[in-house]
Amino acid sequence: MTDSITRITGNGGETHQHAGDDDAVLTTNHGVPISDNQNSLKSGERGPTLLEDFVLREKIFHFDHERIPERIVHARGSGAHGVFEATDDISDLTRAAVFTKGEKTEVFVRFSTVAGGAGSVDTPRDVRGFAVKFYTREGNWDLVGNNIPVFFIQDAIKFPDLVHAVKMEADRGYPQAGSAHDTFWDWASLMPESTHMLMWAMSDRTLPRSFRTMEGFGVHTFKLVNAEGKASFVKFHWKPKLGLQSTIWDEALKLQAADNDYQRRDLFEAIDTGAFPEWELGIQVFDQAFADAQPYDVLDATKLIPEEDVPVRIIGRMTLNRNVDNFFAETEQVAFLPTNIVPGIDFSNDPLLQGRLFSYLDTQKSRLGTTNFHQIPINAPRCPFGNFQRDGMMQTQVPKGRANYEPNSLAAHGEEGGPRESPVRGFATANAATGPDETGDKLRIRAERFADHYSQARLFYRSQTENEQAHIASSFVFELSKVGLLDQVPPRMVANLRNVDEDLAKRVADGLGIDLPPKAEAAREPVDMNPSEALSIHRNMKETLEGRAVGILIADGTDAAALDAVIAAVDGAKGKPVIVAPKVGGATLSDGSTRKADGQLAGTPSQLFDAVAVVLSDEGCKTLLKEGAAVQWVMDAFGHLKAIGASDAAQPLLDKAGVEADDGVTGLDDGFVEAAARRFYDREPKVRMLA
Ligand code: HDD
Numbered sequence: 001m002t003d004s005i006t007r008i009t010g011n012g013g014e015t016h017q018h019a020g021d022d023d024a025v026l027t028t029n030h031g032v033p034i035s036d037n038q039n040s041l042k043s044g045e046r047g048p049t050l051l052e053d054f055v056l057r058e059k060i061f062h063f064d065h066e067r068i069p070e071r072i073v074h075a076r077g078s079g080a081h082g083v084f085e086a087t088d089d090i091s092d093l094t095r096a097a098v099f100t101k102g103e104k105t106e107v108f109v110r111f112s113t114v115a116g117g118a119g120s121v122d123t124p125r126d127v128r129g130f131a132v133k134f135y136t137r138e139g140n141w142d143l144v145g146n147n148i149p150v151f152f153i154q155d156a157i158k159f160p161d162l163v164h165a166v167k168m169e170a171d172r173g174y175p176q177a178g179s180a181h182d183t184f185w186d187w188a189s190l191m192p193e194s195t196h197m198l199m200w201a202m203s204d205r206t207l208p209r210s211f212r213t214m215e216g217f218g219v220h221t222f223k224l225v226n227a228e229g230k231a232s233f234v235k236f237h238w239k240p241k242l243g244l245q246s247t248i249w250d251e252a253l254k255l256q257a258a259d260n261d262y263q264r265r266d267l268f269e270a271i272d273t274g275a276f277p278e279w280e281l282g283i284q285v286f287d288q289a290f291a292d293a294q295p296y297d298v299l300d301a302t303k304l305i306p307e308e309d310v311p312v313r314i315i316g317r318m319t320l321n322r323n324v325d326n327f328f329a330e331t332e333q334v335a336f337l338p339t340n341i342v343p344g345i346d347f348s349n350d351p352l353l354q355g356r357l358f359s360y361l362d363t364q365k366s367r368l369g370t371t372n373f374h375q376i377p378i379n380a381p382r383c384p385f386g387n388f389q390r391d392g393m394m395q396t397q398v399p400k401g402r403a404n405y406e407p408n409s410l411a412a413h414g415e416e417g418g419p420r421e422s423p424v425r426g427f428a429t430a431n432a433a434t435g436p437d438e439t440g441d442k443l444r445i446r447a448e449r450f451a452d453h454y455s456q457a458r459l460f461y462r463s464q465t466e467n468e469q470a471h472i473a474s475s476f477v478f479e480l481s482k483v484g485l486l487d488q489v490p491p492r493m494v495a496n497l498r499n500v501d502e503d504l505a506k507r508v509a510d511g512l513g514i515d516l517p518p519k520a521e522a523a524r525e526p527v528d529m530n531p532s533e534a535l536s537i538h539r540n541m542k543e544t545l546e547g548r549a550v551g552i553l554i555a556d557g558t559d560a561a562a563l564d565a566v567i568a569a570v571d572g573a574k575g576k577p578v579i580v581a582p583k584v585g586g587a588t589l590s591d592g593s594t595r596k597a598d599g600q601l602a603g604t605p606s607q608l609f610d611a612v613a614v615v616l617s618d619e620g621c622k623t624l625l626k627e628g629a630a631v632q633w634v635m636d637a638f639g640h641l642k643a644i645g646a647s648d649a650a651q652p653l654l655d656k657a658g659v660e661a662d663d664g665v666t667g668l669d670d671g672f673v674e675a676a677a678r679r680f681y682d683r684e685p686k687v688r689m690l691a
Helices: 054-064 156-166 182-189 192-201 250-256 264-274 288-293 327-331 349-369 373-377 455-462 466-481 488-498 502-512 560-572 618-625 626-637 648-656 670-675 681-687
Strands: 075-087 104-113 130-137 139-146 222-225 232-242 278-285 312-321 549-553 576-581 611-614 645-646
Touching: 075 130, 075 264, 075 327, 104 264, 104 312, 130 288, 139 232, 156 349, 156 466, 182 349, 182 488, 182 576, 192 455, 192 488, 222 455, 250 466, 264 312, 264 327, 349 373, 349 626, 466 488, 466 502, 466 681, 488 502, 502 618, 549 560, 549 626, 560 576, 611 670, 626 645, 626 648, 626 681, 645 670
Parallel strands: 549 576, 549 611, 611 645
Antiparallel strands: 075 104, 075 312, 104 130, 130 139, 222 232, 232 278, 278 312
């Protein structure tokens, strides 16, 4: 009977061993070698599966429990390992070891979107998280920031409302990511304090081209504390080596269709190919006298400090040089905690920060299931750590001896007494609560100086280039046009915008086709501040091909020498050439050789690139004139304000795609690589109507 049973093993009956490695036998979680991973244990050939099949039960049981709750916000993220090097001596400001000049500290960084779930896309209009865990020799310091230096709210008690409003609507479960929907704008239009952040959110800051081309900010005012205990206020800034670069809205929308993982892939591939992303860490340092002299409160997270008022001093460099080995174990299980602070750095009284100090520790317990989440390798400090906290679920350490309390005198009996507090090395809160603001009555109140919600929103808007202002106005129009049922919301938002800038409000009202509503009453009248260059992306872009991709469209008949010359030029400028052809197998070039493509035309649209080259022969161009994807490829490159370098023979395709001559449209060798390092924002009025 048994002889007649065919064993379906899926691999011709061979055992599952890695060649040449006798130890690599598949086992259960308890180490028992497994003989058959293809068939469950049955009673007879066609009979029921048996309960005693512990191999099957363990496998399915574990599988059933693979998922953990996703993060309430910032669920979709990408992580990488790296190193931070302190490059300047700031021992006068802080005793933190991580800032000792020359000190190198291991880091783990997680970038994220905010609103979407873990399986959502990379390119919605959304704030990006920029969280850095420094494994310092004095414990972990987490700088849990965003790519925008201000926030929507001033007090943590409003955070659940903000997040409920922006995430998918409670009854219908959509939209999955992005803020263009009723409940977000209902809430935002009722919260004037969010106006400054909304200006940033509606700008191209929320459409970063890559994680590598965005700034990061600690947002809150923190403190640095030196060896004498003297505290200074500080704001932290990350400045990307590649400069700032964003996409534009139409491009971001199309990127979503082209590649859900656009930014995750970009980060992974950059590190994989040795193009290690880099940021400089900068600080703005100021004292109480400066804080007192400002019209805004430095404890208000809806305000920034203009770099023109307090310049950013560069004190270190971060390089991401290693991808994760396992996404779940590292990127998913990493637990950032603003409470992770080290001696020499301290919190301020910012009420948003103070609320965060509770939330993150709390959420990690629900996400990771145990108070021992700090023992997971990605979260564990790299320095020795120990205390008398004991036991709990998933305890993986085995503390020895009887010392689980303190004080103890076990050492006097020759037993291990355990660690002791160190007033000298230990973290000490900078200033005890001695100021008048920190004593007095217990009040649910906001300080009067938090009341100006519009001056910095105006500052931001007026610091942008004309194109950037048009993008902001158009984004407001787009987002508010998606408010479906709540008619009262767009006028209420525009009424707020009149406090920011009358021209902006008019453009948005006009774009929506509504009457300009009366100006909303401001809690405090805004004032004009001096425009700040640092707030504009366009003024802080780098003309470089480094870190950027150039799509090169070829077809049968493409001139081999011309193609090689473009590739060499792009390589020479540290760009990444990517060949696109109608067939992924490649094209037959003019010299009879075959050139494989990196991407097939229909699946590799031009929005994936920073610039494009169209290297076609007469014959190839004739074929592609009949291919919608080719016409769209060129049309989008033009519409997305990218450089287009083309062979003479490609001209009919450019004509069909509506390409008009400008500085960004070049021959193949005639300035193409220089042009490819830029975006041609001047072209925009030719290709779309902006608000
Ligand atoms: Fe938060 C995650 C950034 C305010 C509560 N936040 C989270 C992450 C980033 C930020 C980057 C993802 C970390 C990661 O990659 O794992 N959050 C900010 C910034 C804020 C801010 C820059 C304002 C300046 N957050 C904020 C407030 C609260 C929270 C006011 C609650 C009172 N944030 C959370 C959280 C999350 C979180 C619910 C979700 C997952 C997690 O913490 O680990 O606790």
